[in-house]
Amino acid sequence: MEIEFASLDDSLARFTLSGASTAFANAIRRAMIGEVPTLAIEDVRIYDNTSALFDEMLAHRLGLIPIKTDLATYTTQDKCSCGGAGCPGCTSTYTLSVEGPKTVTSSDLIPQDPNAAPVYENIPIVKLTKGQKLVIEARAILNTGRTHAKWQPTLVCGYKNYPVITVSDACDACGNCVDECPRDILEVKGKQVVVADGKLPECSLCRLCERACLASGIGDEPAIKISAEKDRFIFVVESDGSLPAKEIMNRALTYIREQADELEKQLGELSGDDRK
């Protein structure tokens, strides 16, 4: 199994995964979405709210704000030494006290721990007119996207099979497929259609080129054929900013390994085998 990065920064990772089954590619995708913990606001205490939104709506909106997460300082509540009661090791508290007229944004959420501040400062929460008031205390805890989508560290997170485009000798370079391709990855070079340099991964496997080729009256078989490599995948992982994309991948892969080790251990116990 091999991973090759096309681009990598804190917010976005593009890579190809080769030599893996579809099941494994999907396991990585699901682990990145649902098994990597992040901070999100869970408990909200509302002292005063004369805004236009209901308390429940405000609480919901607060929960969806992405929060910078340092996984070295925070643990999940069930693993915390406080036993889930709420201590600085598993919870981060915020206060918000605003009087209108003003648009309340995520920058008005004052964190107790500056390292666990909202990722973006300009996320609108509610608009207040003159005289309206909002006083809120909130607690963020660490949990996974499996429990609720607000704990997902990823935005876009998906994969597709690596495309394979073959052009046979029957191609008469009519250019119909070049015009039809929505992503402009084909071009006419000499007397044949070829894939433009470096554009192959952009193919969405839509097969519009195959249809255009058939429609040009070439016969029963199109000269251009689109297929996919069964064991090679193009991944796109976008972080919401709570964790760097690289850490999301690391944590997801560690999770898969732990699960596999656990399965092996349980199977060993069942069969009476003493391997650890």
Add this chain to the structure above:
Amino acid sequence: MASTYKCARCKQKVEIDVNVRCPYCGHRILFKERGAAIKELKAR
């Protein structure tokens, strides 16, 4: 038990017993005031 209301016109505090009407100015639109209790919610 009667909760306090606020008159929409004269902004006075009003207690409702039988009639929904402000005893000071006669206005019939009253706003219910938010209670003093802290509301605890789950952000879901």
